[in-house]
Amino acid sequence: MLSTASLAETAALIGDLARASMLAALMDGRALTAAELAQLAGISPxxxxxxxxxxxxxxxxxxxKQGRHRYHRLASPSVAHMLEHIMSVSVEREAGSQARGPRVVTGPRDKALRYARTCYDHLAGEIAVAITDSMIAAGHIELTPEAGALTEQGTRFLHDLGIEPEACAQHAAPRRSTRVFCRPCLDWSERRHHIAGTLGAALFQHYLKQGWIRRPEGTRSVTVTPAGQQAFARLFGVRP
Structure with a gap:
Protein backbone atom coordinates (compact mmCIF):
# COMPACT_ATOMS: atom_id res chain seq x y z
CA MET A 1 0.00 0.00 0.00
CA LEU A 2 1.32 3.44 -0.93
CA SER A 3 2.34 5.57 2.02
CA THR A 4 2.41 9.35 1.99
CA ALA A 5 6.07 9.15 3.01
CA SER A 6 6.88 7.11 -0.11
CA LEU A 7 4.92 9.54 -2.27
CA ALA A 8 6.78 12.49 -0.78
CA GLU A 9 10.14 10.76 -1.27
CA THR A 10 9.45 10.09 -4.95
CA ALA A 11 8.25 13.65 -5.49
CA ALA A 12 11.37 15.03 -3.78
CA LEU A 13 13.63 12.92 -5.99
CA ILE A 14 11.99 14.20 -9.16
CA GLY A 15 11.72 17.75 -7.82
CA ASP A 16 15.46 18.40 -7.95
CA LEU A 17 16.31 20.35 -11.13
CA ALA A 18 19.37 18.28 -12.04
CA ARG A 19 17.59 14.98 -11.46
CA ALA A 20 14.55 16.18 -13.39
CA SER A 21 16.80 17.14 -16.30
CA MET A 22 18.40 13.70 -16.36
CA LEU A 23 15.06 11.90 -16.15
CA ALA A 24 13.68 14.02 -18.99
CA ALA A 25 16.75 13.20 -21.10
CA LEU A 26 16.00 9.48 -20.70
CA MET A 27 12.42 9.85 -21.92
CA ASP A 28 13.45 8.79 -25.43
CA GLY A 29 13.97 5.25 -24.14
CA ARG A 30 17.72 5.14 -24.72
CA ALA A 31 20.40 4.48 -22.11
CA LEU A 32 23.04 7.12 -21.31
CA THR A 33 26.22 7.17 -19.27
CA ALA A 34 26.70 9.27 -16.15
CA ALA A 35 29.02 11.58 -18.07
CA GLU A 36 26.44 12.15 -20.80
CA LEU A 37 23.69 12.81 -18.26
CA ALA A 38 25.96 15.16 -16.30
CA GLN A 39 26.58 17.21 -19.42
CA LEU A 40 22.87 17.39 -20.20
CA ALA A 41 22.07 18.48 -16.65
CA GLY A 42 24.92 20.98 -16.48
CA ILE A 43 26.55 19.41 -13.42
CA SER A 44 29.82 17.64 -12.66
CA PRO A 45 30.14 13.87 -13.22
CA LYS A 65 26.94 -2.69 -17.48
CA GLN A 66 28.71 -3.16 -20.79
CA GLY A 67 32.46 -3.47 -20.55
CA ARG A 68 33.79 -0.56 -18.55
CA HIS A 69 30.68 1.51 -19.07
CA ARG A 70 27.51 1.78 -17.02
CA TYR A 71 24.38 2.85 -18.84
CA HIS A 72 21.36 4.36 -17.13
CA ARG A 73 17.79 4.12 -18.38
CA LEU A 74 14.29 4.56 -16.98
CA ALA A 75 13.45 1.52 -14.89
CA SER A 76 10.06 0.82 -16.49
CA PRO A 77 7.35 2.22 -18.76
CA SER A 78 5.39 3.19 -15.64
CA VAL A 79 8.17 5.64 -14.72
CA ALA A 80 7.96 7.19 -18.19
CA HIS A 81 4.17 7.33 -17.88
CA MET A 82 4.48 9.15 -14.56
CA LEU A 83 6.96 11.66 -15.98
CA GLU A 84 4.77 12.34 -19.02
CA HIS A 85 1.82 13.11 -16.74
CA ILE A 86 3.95 15.39 -14.57
CA MET A 87 5.04 17.25 -17.71
CA SER A 88 1.39 17.63 -18.73
CA VAL A 89 0.43 19.00 -15.30
CA SER A 90 3.43 21.36 -15.37
CA VAL A 91 2.40 22.75 -18.74
CA GLU A 92 -1.17 23.29 -17.52
CA ARG A 93 0.16 25.08 -14.45
CA GLU A 94 2.36 27.32 -16.59
CA ALA A 95 -0.53 28.06 -18.93
CA GLY A 96 -2.79 28.90 -16.00
CA SER A 97 -0.29 31.34 -14.54
CA GLN A 98 -0.16 33.17 -17.89
CA ALA A 99 -3.87 32.94 -18.70
CA ARG A 100 -4.25 36.72 -18.98
CA GLY A 101 -1.16 37.12 -21.12
CA PRO A 102 -0.47 36.12 -24.71
CA ARG A 103 -1.65 32.74 -25.98
CA VAL A 104 0.49 30.01 -24.48
CA VAL A 105 1.72 27.24 -26.76
CA THR A 106 1.37 23.95 -24.93
CA GLY A 107 4.26 21.53 -24.65
CA PRO A 108 7.73 22.15 -26.10
CA ARG A 109 8.30 25.39 -27.99
CA ASP A 110 10.29 23.46 -30.59
CA LYS A 111 7.89 22.75 -33.46
CA ALA A 112 9.70 19.53 -34.32
CA LEU A 113 9.17 18.20 -30.80
CA ARG A 114 5.53 19.19 -30.83
CA TYR A 115 4.96 17.43 -34.15
CA ALA A 116 6.72 14.10 -33.51
CA ARG A 117 8.86 12.85 -30.63
CA THR A 118 9.57 9.78 -28.59
CA CYS A 119 7.70 9.13 -25.36
CA TYR A 120 9.92 6.42 -23.92
CA ASP A 121 9.34 3.60 -26.44
CA HIS A 122 6.38 4.91 -28.43
CA LEU A 123 5.49 7.84 -30.67
CA ALA A 124 4.11 11.08 -29.23
CA GLY A 125 3.20 14.53 -30.45
CA GLU A 126 0.76 15.87 -33.02
CA ILE A 127 1.29 13.00 -35.46
CA ALA A 128 0.80 10.33 -32.76
CA VAL A 129 -2.48 11.88 -31.65
CA ALA A 130 -3.64 12.10 -35.28
CA ILE A 131 -2.79 8.42 -35.85
CA THR A 132 -4.68 7.50 -32.68
CA ASP A 133 -7.73 9.49 -33.77
CA SER A 134 -7.63 7.76 -37.15
CA MET A 135 -7.43 4.28 -35.62
CA ILE A 136 -10.36 5.08 -33.32
CA ALA A 137 -12.46 6.45 -36.19
CA ALA A 138 -11.68 3.37 -38.29
CA GLY A 139 -12.74 1.08 -35.48
CA HIS A 140 -9.26 -0.39 -35.04
CA ILE A 141 -8.95 0.48 -31.37
CA GLU A 142 -11.21 1.55 -28.52
CA LEU A 143 -9.67 4.08 -26.18
CA THR A 144 -10.88 5.76 -23.00
CA PRO A 145 -8.89 7.92 -20.57
CA GLU A 146 -8.40 4.80 -18.44
CA ALA A 147 -7.86 1.91 -20.86
CA GLY A 148 -7.52 0.77 -24.45
CA ALA A 149 -8.32 -2.30 -26.53
CA LEU A 150 -7.60 -3.61 -30.01
CA THR A 151 -10.70 -4.64 -32.00
CA GLU A 152 -11.05 -7.49 -34.50
CA GLN A 153 -10.81 -4.92 -37.28
CA GLY A 154 -7.66 -3.59 -35.64
CA THR A 155 -6.17 -7.07 -35.49
CA ARG A 156 -6.72 -7.49 -39.24
CA PHE A 157 -5.27 -4.02 -39.84
CA LEU A 158 -2.10 -4.89 -37.92
CA HIS A 159 -1.78 -8.19 -39.80
CA ASP A 160 -1.98 -6.25 -43.08
CA LEU A 161 0.75 -3.92 -41.82
CA GLY A 162 2.95 -6.90 -40.97
CA ILE A 163 2.57 -6.70 -37.19
CA GLU A 164 1.45 -9.79 -35.28
CA PRO A 165 -0.58 -8.60 -32.25
CA GLU A 166 0.10 -11.85 -30.41
CA ALA A 167 3.84 -11.18 -30.60
CA CYS A 168 3.72 -7.49 -29.69
CA ALA A 169 5.18 -8.01 -26.22
CA GLN A 170 8.19 -9.88 -27.59
CA HIS A 171 8.45 -7.58 -30.61
CA ALA A 172 8.53 -4.39 -28.54
CA ALA A 173 9.81 -5.29 -25.07
CA PRO A 174 10.79 -8.93 -24.53
CA ARG A 175 11.61 -8.43 -20.87
CA ARG A 176 8.34 -6.71 -20.04
CA SER A 177 5.73 -9.38 -20.69
CA THR A 178 3.52 -7.98 -17.90
CA ARG A 179 3.04 -4.63 -19.65
CA VAL A 180 -0.42 -3.43 -20.59
CA PHE A 181 -1.08 -4.27 -24.23
CA CYS A 182 -2.86 -1.06 -25.19
CA ARG A 183 -3.33 2.00 -23.02
CA PRO A 184 -3.83 5.74 -23.46
CA CYS A 185 -0.98 8.13 -22.72
CA LEU A 186 -1.83 11.80 -22.23
CA ASP A 187 0.21 13.80 -24.73
CA TRP A 188 1.62 16.77 -22.84
CA SER A 189 1.84 19.02 -25.90
CA GLU A 190 -1.48 18.09 -27.52
CA ARG A 191 -3.37 17.57 -24.22
CA ARG A 192 -5.02 14.51 -25.80
CA HIS A 193 -4.22 10.82 -25.82
CA HIS A 194 -1.92 8.78 -28.00
CA ILE A 195 -1.36 5.00 -28.00
CA ALA A 196 1.07 3.52 -25.49
CA GLY A 197 1.70 0.06 -24.07
CA THR A 198 3.20 -2.78 -26.10
CA LEU A 199 0.96 -1.88 -29.03
CA GLY A 200 2.34 1.67 -29.11
CA ALA A 201 5.89 0.32 -28.89
CA ALA A 202 5.28 -2.23 -31.66
CA LEU A 203 3.84 0.44 -33.96
CA PHE A 204 6.83 2.70 -33.26
CA GLN A 205 9.30 -0.09 -34.09
CA HIS A 206 7.37 -0.87 -37.27
CA TYR A 207 7.59 2.77 -38.39
CA LEU A 208 11.35 2.70 -37.78
CA LYS A 209 11.91 -0.57 -39.66
CA GLN A 210 9.87 0.63 -42.62
CA GLY A 211 11.97 3.79 -42.78
CA TRP A 212 8.94 6.00 -42.17
CA ILE A 213 10.59 7.79 -39.28
CA ARG A 214 14.15 8.44 -38.09
CA ARG A 215 15.53 9.18 -34.62
CA PRO A 216 18.20 11.91 -34.71
CA GLU A 217 20.85 11.61 -32.03
CA GLY A 218 20.66 13.85 -28.98
CA THR A 219 16.99 14.80 -29.17
CA ARG A 220 13.53 13.36 -28.51
CA SER A 221 12.26 14.73 -31.80
CA VAL A 222 11.46 12.23 -34.56
CA THR A 223 11.87 12.96 -38.25
CA VAL A 224 9.14 11.78 -40.61
CA THR A 225 10.70 10.75 -43.93
CA PRO A 226 9.11 11.38 -47.34
CA ALA A 227 8.19 7.68 -47.43
CA GLY A 228 6.65 8.07 -44.00
CA GLN A 229 4.62 11.08 -45.07
CA GLN A 230 3.14 9.03 -47.90
CA ALA A 231 2.50 6.01 -45.68
CA PHE A 232 0.88 7.98 -42.87
CA ALA A 233 -1.31 9.83 -45.36
CA ARG A 234 -2.38 6.57 -47.01
CA LEU A 235 -2.95 4.56 -43.83
CA PHE A 236 -4.19 7.21 -41.41
CA GLY A 237 -5.06 10.27 -43.46
CA VAL A 238 -2.32 12.23 -41.66
CA ARG A 239 -0.87 15.14 -43.57
CA PRO A 240 2.41 16.88 -42.59
Missing amino acids: QTASGHLAKLTQAGLLSVE
Whole structure:
Protein backbone atom coordinates (compact mmCIF):
# COMPACT_ATOMS: atom_id res chain seq x y z
CA MET A 1 0.00 0.00 0.00
CA LEU A 2 1.32 3.44 -0.93
CA SER A 3 2.34 5.57 2.02
CA THR A 4 2.41 9.35 1.99
CA ALA A 5 6.07 9.15 3.01
CA SER A 6 6.88 7.11 -0.11
CA LEU A 7 4.92 9.54 -2.27
CA ALA A 8 6.78 12.49 -0.78
CA GLU A 9 10.14 10.76 -1.27
CA THR A 10 9.45 10.09 -4.95
CA ALA A 11 8.25 13.65 -5.49
CA ALA A 12 11.37 15.03 -3.78
CA LEU A 13 13.63 12.92 -5.99
CA ILE A 14 11.99 14.20 -9.16
CA GLY A 15 11.72 17.75 -7.82
CA ASP A 16 15.46 18.40 -7.95
CA LEU A 17 16.31 20.35 -11.13
CA ALA A 18 19.37 18.28 -12.04
CA ARG A 19 17.59 14.98 -11.46
CA ALA A 20 14.55 16.18 -13.39
CA SER A 21 16.80 17.14 -16.30
CA MET A 22 18.40 13.70 -16.36
CA LEU A 23 15.06 11.90 -16.15
CA ALA A 24 13.68 14.02 -18.99
CA ALA A 25 16.75 13.20 -21.10
CA LEU A 26 16.00 9.48 -20.70
CA MET A 27 12.42 9.85 -21.92
CA ASP A 28 13.45 8.79 -25.43
CA GLY A 29 13.97 5.25 -24.14
CA ARG A 30 17.72 5.14 -24.72
CA ALA A 31 20.40 4.48 -22.11
CA LEU A 32 23.04 7.12 -21.31
CA THR A 33 26.22 7.17 -19.27
CA ALA A 34 26.70 9.27 -16.15
CA ALA A 35 29.02 11.58 -18.07
CA GLU A 36 26.44 12.15 -20.80
CA LEU A 37 23.69 12.81 -18.26
CA ALA A 38 25.96 15.16 -16.30
CA GLN A 39 26.58 17.21 -19.42
CA LEU A 40 22.87 17.39 -20.20
CA ALA A 41 22.07 18.48 -16.65
CA GLY A 42 24.92 20.98 -16.48
CA ILE A 43 26.55 19.41 -13.42
CA SER A 44 29.82 17.64 -12.66
CA PRO A 45 30.14 13.87 -13.22
CA GLN A 46 30.68 13.38 -9.48
CA THR A 47 27.45 15.21 -8.64
CA ALA A 48 25.60 13.30 -11.35
CA SER A 49 26.80 9.97 -9.93
CA GLY A 50 25.28 10.85 -6.56
CA HIS A 51 21.97 11.80 -8.12
CA LEU A 52 21.90 8.67 -10.28
CA ALA A 53 22.59 6.45 -7.29
CA LYS A 54 19.57 7.90 -5.48
CA LEU A 55 17.32 7.50 -8.51
CA THR A 56 18.47 3.91 -9.00
CA GLN A 57 18.00 3.04 -5.34
CA ALA A 58 14.47 4.44 -5.50
CA GLY A 59 13.65 2.22 -8.47
CA LEU A 60 13.26 5.05 -10.98
CA LEU A 61 16.34 4.08 -12.97
CA SER A 62 18.04 0.83 -13.89
CA VAL A 63 21.72 0.35 -14.71
CA GLU A 64 23.23 -1.87 -17.39
CA LYS A 65 26.94 -2.69 -17.48
CA GLN A 66 28.71 -3.16 -20.79
CA GLY A 67 32.46 -3.47 -20.55
CA ARG A 68 33.79 -0.56 -18.55
CA HIS A 69 30.68 1.51 -19.07
CA ARG A 70 27.51 1.78 -17.02
CA TYR A 71 24.38 2.85 -18.84
CA HIS A 72 21.36 4.36 -17.13
CA ARG A 73 17.79 4.12 -18.38
CA LEU A 74 14.29 4.56 -16.98
CA ALA A 75 13.45 1.52 -14.89
CA SER A 76 10.06 0.82 -16.49
CA PRO A 77 7.35 2.22 -18.76
CA SER A 78 5.39 3.19 -15.64
CA VAL A 79 8.17 5.64 -14.72
CA ALA A 80 7.96 7.19 -18.19
CA HIS A 81 4.17 7.33 -17.88
CA MET A 82 4.48 9.15 -14.56
CA LEU A 83 6.96 11.66 -15.98
CA GLU A 84 4.77 12.34 -19.02
CA HIS A 85 1.82 13.11 -16.74
CA ILE A 86 3.95 15.39 -14.57
CA MET A 87 5.04 17.25 -17.71
CA SER A 88 1.39 17.63 -18.73
CA VAL A 89 0.43 19.00 -15.30
CA SER A 90 3.43 21.36 -15.37
CA VAL A 91 2.40 22.75 -18.74
CA GLU A 92 -1.17 23.29 -17.52
CA ARG A 93 0.16 25.08 -14.45
CA GLU A 94 2.36 27.32 -16.59
CA ALA A 95 -0.53 28.06 -18.93
CA GLY A 96 -2.79 28.90 -16.00
CA SER A 97 -0.29 31.34 -14.54
CA GLN A 98 -0.16 33.17 -17.89
CA ALA A 99 -3.87 32.94 -18.70
CA ARG A 100 -4.25 36.72 -18.98
CA GLY A 101 -1.16 37.12 -21.12
CA PRO A 102 -0.47 36.12 -24.71
CA ARG A 103 -1.65 32.74 -25.98
CA VAL A 104 0.49 30.01 -24.48
CA VAL A 105 1.72 27.24 -26.76
CA THR A 106 1.37 23.95 -24.93
CA GLY A 107 4.26 21.53 -24.65
CA PRO A 108 7.73 22.15 -26.10
CA ARG A 109 8.30 25.39 -27.99
CA ASP A 110 10.29 23.46 -30.59
CA LYS A 111 7.89 22.75 -33.46
CA ALA A 112 9.70 19.53 -34.32
CA LEU A 113 9.17 18.20 -30.80
CA ARG A 114 5.53 19.19 -30.83
CA TYR A 115 4.96 17.43 -34.15
CA ALA A 116 6.72 14.10 -33.51
CA ARG A 117 8.86 12.85 -30.63
CA THR A 118 9.57 9.78 -28.59
CA CYS A 119 7.70 9.13 -25.36
CA TYR A 120 9.92 6.42 -23.92
CA ASP A 121 9.34 3.60 -26.44
CA HIS A 122 6.38 4.91 -28.43
CA LEU A 123 5.49 7.84 -30.67
CA ALA A 124 4.11 11.08 -29.23
CA GLY A 125 3.20 14.53 -30.45
CA GLU A 126 0.76 15.87 -33.02
CA ILE A 127 1.29 13.00 -35.46
CA ALA A 128 0.80 10.33 -32.76
CA VAL A 129 -2.48 11.88 -31.65
CA ALA A 130 -3.64 12.10 -35.28
CA ILE A 131 -2.79 8.42 -35.85
CA THR A 132 -4.68 7.50 -32.68
CA ASP A 133 -7.73 9.49 -33.77
CA SER A 134 -7.63 7.76 -37.15
CA MET A 135 -7.43 4.28 -35.62
CA ILE A 136 -10.36 5.08 -33.32
CA ALA A 137 -12.46 6.45 -36.19
CA ALA A 138 -11.68 3.37 -38.29
CA GLY A 139 -12.74 1.08 -35.48
CA HIS A 140 -9.26 -0.39 -35.04
CA ILE A 141 -8.95 0.48 -31.37
CA GLU A 142 -11.21 1.55 -28.52
CA LEU A 143 -9.67 4.08 -26.18
CA THR A 144 -10.88 5.76 -23.00
CA PRO A 145 -8.89 7.92 -20.57
CA GLU A 146 -8.40 4.80 -18.44
CA ALA A 147 -7.86 1.91 -20.86
CA GLY A 148 -7.52 0.77 -24.45
CA ALA A 149 -8.32 -2.30 -26.53
CA LEU A 150 -7.60 -3.61 -30.01
CA THR A 151 -10.70 -4.64 -32.00
CA GLU A 152 -11.05 -7.49 -34.50
CA GLN A 153 -10.81 -4.92 -37.28
CA GLY A 154 -7.66 -3.59 -35.64
CA THR A 155 -6.17 -7.07 -35.49
CA ARG A 156 -6.72 -7.49 -39.24
CA PHE A 157 -5.27 -4.02 -39.84
CA LEU A 158 -2.10 -4.89 -37.92
CA HIS A 159 -1.78 -8.19 -39.80
CA ASP A 160 -1.98 -6.25 -43.08
CA LEU A 161 0.75 -3.92 -41.82
CA GLY A 162 2.95 -6.90 -40.97
CA ILE A 163 2.57 -6.70 -37.19
CA GLU A 164 1.45 -9.79 -35.28
CA PRO A 165 -0.58 -8.60 -32.25
CA GLU A 166 0.10 -11.85 -30.41
CA ALA A 167 3.84 -11.18 -30.60
CA CYS A 168 3.72 -7.49 -29.69
CA ALA A 169 5.18 -8.01 -26.22
CA GLN A 170 8.19 -9.88 -27.59
CA HIS A 171 8.45 -7.58 -30.61
CA ALA A 172 8.53 -4.39 -28.54
CA ALA A 173 9.81 -5.29 -25.07
CA PRO A 174 10.79 -8.93 -24.53
CA ARG A 175 11.61 -8.43 -20.87
CA ARG A 176 8.34 -6.71 -20.04
CA SER A 177 5.73 -9.38 -20.69
CA THR A 178 3.52 -7.98 -17.90
CA ARG A 179 3.04 -4.63 -19.65
CA VAL A 180 -0.42 -3.43 -20.59
CA PHE A 181 -1.08 -4.27 -24.23
CA CYS A 182 -2.86 -1.06 -25.19
CA ARG A 183 -3.33 2.00 -23.02
CA PRO A 184 -3.83 5.74 -23.46
CA CYS A 185 -0.98 8.13 -22.72
CA LEU A 186 -1.83 11.80 -22.23
CA ASP A 187 0.21 13.80 -24.73
CA TRP A 188 1.62 16.77 -22.84
CA SER A 189 1.84 19.02 -25.90
CA GLU A 190 -1.48 18.09 -27.52
CA ARG A 191 -3.37 17.57 -24.22
CA ARG A 192 -5.02 14.51 -25.80
CA HIS A 193 -4.22 10.82 -25.82
CA HIS A 194 -1.92 8.78 -28.00
CA ILE A 195 -1.36 5.00 -28.00
CA ALA A 196 1.07 3.52 -25.49
CA GLY A 197 1.70 0.06 -24.07
CA THR A 198 3.20 -2.78 -26.10
CA LEU A 199 0.96 -1.88 -29.03
CA GLY A 200 2.34 1.67 -29.11
CA ALA A 201 5.89 0.32 -28.89
CA ALA A 202 5.28 -2.23 -31.66
CA LEU A 203 3.84 0.44 -33.96
CA PHE A 204 6.83 2.70 -33.26
CA GLN A 205 9.30 -0.09 -34.09
CA HIS A 206 7.37 -0.87 -37.27
CA TYR A 207 7.59 2.77 -38.39
CA LEU A 208 11.35 2.70 -37.78
CA LYS A 209 11.91 -0.57 -39.66
CA GLN A 210 9.87 0.63 -42.62
CA GLY A 211 11.97 3.79 -42.78
CA TRP A 212 8.94 6.00 -42.17
CA ILE A 213 10.59 7.79 -39.28
CA ARG A 214 14.15 8.44 -38.09
CA ARG A 215 15.53 9.18 -34.62
CA PRO A 216 18.20 11.91 -34.71
CA GLU A 217 20.85 11.61 -32.03
CA GLY A 218 20.66 13.85 -28.98
CA THR A 219 16.99 14.80 -29.17
CA ARG A 220 13.53 13.36 -28.51
CA SER A 221 12.26 14.73 -31.80
CA VAL A 222 11.46 12.23 -34.56
CA THR A 223 11.87 12.96 -38.25
CA VAL A 224 9.14 11.78 -40.61
CA THR A 225 10.70 10.75 -43.93
CA PRO A 226 9.11 11.38 -47.34
CA ALA A 227 8.19 7.68 -47.43
CA GLY A 228 6.65 8.07 -44.00
CA GLN A 229 4.62 11.08 -45.07
CA GLN A 230 3.14 9.03 -47.90
CA ALA A 231 2.50 6.01 -45.68
CA PHE A 232 0.88 7.98 -42.87
CA ALA A 233 -1.31 9.83 -45.36
CA ARG A 234 -2.38 6.57 -47.01
CA LEU A 235 -2.95 4.56 -43.83
CA PHE A 236 -4.19 7.21 -41.41
CA GLY A 237 -5.06 10.27 -43.46
CA VAL A 238 -2.32 12.23 -41.66
CA ARG A 239 -0.87 15.14 -43.57
CA PRO A 240 2.41 16.88 -42.59
